Amino acid sequence: MREAELAAFASEFAEALRPGSIIGLIGDLGTGKTTFTKYLAKGLGIRETVSSPTFTLIHEYTSGRLPLYHMDVYRLNSLQEMDELGYEDYFFGQGVTVIEWADRIAALLPEDAICIRISYGQEAGTREIEIL
Amino acid sequence: MNNDKNIKLILAMETTGRVASVSLAHREGARIRQKRYVAEAGYNHLTCLMPMIQQALSAEGRRPGDLDAIAVSAGPGSFTGIRIGISAARAMAQALQIPLIPVPTLETFVYNDDEPNRVCIPVFDARRNQIYAGAYTIVRKEPESTRHTAVVKTIVKGGAYDPVDFMGLLEEALTVEEKRRTRFFGDGFPIYEACFRKGTASLSVAPEPLSFQTASSVACWAFAQGIAVDYQTVEPIYMRKAEAQRKLDESREEMRKKAFG
Secondary structure, three states: OOHHHHHHHHHHHHHOOOOOOEEEEEOOOOOOHHHHHHHHHHHOOOOOOOOOOOOOOEEEEOOOOOOEEEEEOOOOOOHHHHHHHOHHHHHOOOOEEEEEOHHHHHHHOOOOOEEEEEEEOOOOOOEEEEEO | OOOOOOOOEEEEEEOOOOOOEEEEEEEEOOEEEEEEEEOOOOOOHHHHHHHHHHHHHHHOOOOHHHOOEEEEEOOOOOHHHHHHHHHHHHHHHHHHOOOEEEEOHHHHHHHOOOOOOOEEEEEEEEEOOEEEEEEEEEEOOOOOOOOOOOEEEEEEEEEEEOHHHHHHHHHHHOOHHHHOOEEEEOOOOOOOHHHHHHHOOOOEEOOHHHOOOOHHHHHHHHHHHOOOEOHHHOOOOOOOOOHHHHHHHHHHHHHHHHHHO
16 A cells, blocks of 8 residues: 555544554564554544654653554563563553554563554555554 | 651652552651642652642641651552652652652551451552452551551562462461451452452452552551661562463463564
């Protein structure tokens, strides 16, 4: 799909989210995990600008229908560091948690987490999305 | 009392649960007089903690410099909450050059209950089908001792447990007589109520206002059982999940790695 389709998919997806929803994003560098999150945030009615949490680890947005906790776990070295981030307060809280590079913390994802794999499509500028 | 007799005025902080509270507590002989301030909203510790402390002090015309020590509920509980409490307490103790009294959160529940001789069983939801729990009772060695001078006896050590395993441990550890005076507390109880009821014939549950962590009990524990230490030595008590669960998590990770390719 092209970016416009990705945007439509993300906003439709956002409507189905509930407090405590967890979305794991899996995909190589540059496939659009943050871009997907931006559209998802828009779908939740979030007005703030969504930026990559690669260096800050977690961003919180509260201006939408539900709070959005946007995490990037690329830089974590162990699952224990997730504990230190207080991840359970996010996962089991009242908002929606999106985790980029979720495959790195797969063991901590609850059973009902939704994992989405984004990969490069055949054609330039397209992506494939797979819900795992 | 274990504690230094010169410690008469303490500020107690409780941020490990849903609702934060603070208490300014005075020791007057064998009695403790205190006033508690409770946050209006849940999980709002970062915003409300310092204003509540200010309110507690100014209501009695006190300044931070009047404090002899700070007592802090050190966990287990919400990771974020524990860190907020420990950080705030350590910072204040450092700035004021006063000691800290780290307080094990589960044990404070012996002071939630007014009725003497209870076996108090706090149960916190640790998620993923685990609980943080323990069982404690107050033991009066001398007849004249009050609950502020008596010793807390541990019946089941506080830790992260599978609820069924925990009931097994309780069953083994409690005497027949003790079983008649158990009382359950905490946010984990309603979630695993069926499991607890299966193991206990008659079971008492703390009424709502007594059921949760509170700074007044933190202050009571600190005066009666606490040891004042240098702030630098105070660490959070997270009580990470049991080793078995860790291993299970690891094996699940292996499986998922395979599944994800």
